[in-house]
Amino acid sequence: MKVVVARTLPAAGLDKLKEHFDVEVGGLPFDRAWLLEHVPGAHAIVADPTVPINGEVMDAAGDSLQVVSNFAVGFDNIDTGAVRERGLRATNTPDVLTNATAELAVSLMLAAGRRMVETDRIFRRGDWPGWEPEQYLGRELSGATVGLVGFGRIGQRVAALLAGFDPRLRFTDAHPMQDAAATYGATRVQLDELLAQSDYVSLHVNLTPETKHMIGAGALAKMKRGSILVNTCRGGVVDTAALVRALRDGPLAAAGLDVYEDEPAVPQELVALPNTVCVPHIGSATRVTRDAMAELCADNVIAVLSGAEPVTPVV
Numbered sequence: 001m002k003v004v005v006a007r008t009l010p011a012a013g014l015d016k017l018k019e020h021f022d023v024e025v026g027g028l029p030f031d032r033a034w035l036l037e038h039v040p041g042a043h044a045i046v047a048d049p050t051v052p053i054n055g056e057v058m059d060a061a062g063d064s065l066q067v068v069s070n071f072a073v074g075f076d077n078i079d080t081g082a083v084r085e086r087g088l089r090a091t092n093t094p095d096v097l098t099n100a101t102a103e104l105a106v107s108l109m110l111a112a113g114r115r116m117v118e119t120d121r122i123f124r125r126g127d128w129p130g131w132e133p134e135q136y137l138g139r140e141l142s143g144a145t146v147g148l149v150g151f152g153r154i155g156q157r158v159a160a161l162l163a164g165f166d167p168r169l170r171f172t173d174a175h176p177m178q179d180a181a182a183t184y185g186a187t188r189v190q191l192d193e194l195l196a197q198s199d200y201v202s203l204h205v206n207l208t209p210e211t212k213h214m215i216g217a218g219a220l221a222k223m224k225r226g227s228i229l230v231n232t233c234r235g236g237v238v239d240t241a242a243l244v245r246a247l248r249d250g251p252l253a254a255a256g257l258d259v260y261e262d263e264p265a266v267p268q269e270l271v272a273l274p275n276t277v278c279v280p281h282i283g284s285a286t287r288v289t290r291d292a293m294a295e296l297c298a299d300n301v302i303a304v305l306s307g308a309e310p311v312t313p314v315v
Helices: 011-018 032-038 055-061 080-085 098-113 116-125 153-165 178-184 191-197 217-221 240-249 287-305
Strands: 002-005 022-025 044-047 067-070 089-091 145-149 168-172 186-188 200-203 227-231 252-257 276-278
Touching: 002 011, 011 022, 011 287, 032 055, 044 287, 055 080, 067 287, 080 089, 089 287, 098 116, 098 153, 098 200, 098 227, 098 252, 098 276, 098 287, 116 276, 145 153, 145 191, 153 168, 153 178, 168 191, 178 186, 191 217, 217 240, 240 252
Parallel strands: 002 022, 002 044, 044 067, 067 089, 145 168, 145 200, 168 186, 200 227, 227 252, 252 276
Antiparallel strands: none
């Protein structure tokens, strides 16, 4: 059976696939023409967030195709409607990247709040004049009100990691999350209330038509003056142009960003702002996590092509 890996996959998953299937690997950077040329006859496609899988790709694979396995927890790159229409399966890699992504979210809170990147640049340029009493003042995370937009696996892990900072936790979620709220001492509120109350707002939702630009000009205007926005979920949840204005003119004091609307392209006006901490989509970028993601990605393919249910189905 044939498996087409659209770009690449860590050896922990790739070697597993090669034990069972004929595997073709596209390599880096992603080449859509290569994918369309090699996908005919594929029983499975392995994709990642940079690889759009739509009806054209599925139809190019033909009747042999059974599953699209995504090397990510998010799956907005896959046309799930087209998957359902064709009676196929789609999978993702949840759980295994929860801790790594949550750790990065907390790191971005600290880095943005304490102006670490901004002051690092000043120091390296040789522009530090020496210690002064009111120099480079930031915001402490301890005792702050932290709003978590999305209280699933990653949002809850953030809450757990923040326990030592004794924050006041607020959250929004499509589900009641009563047990989780009690576990972490978090209070469920509406989004507008969360934005108005929070010193830090951290985003943990999937990118869907409903969450596209959820944090736009209107939402940003409701945020507390001097607050900090952190995004480790998907870039499209935030309206970039509105974010730039909010960072430049208020109410935001800073932002910590791991994801971007049109990555890898990031507007220069965002990058140039001194009150941003921008990292290149590294939320799951630890060896342990990426290997676990790759193995789960392979396990999903193996399960479906052996006639079993996928381990972590999306569709």
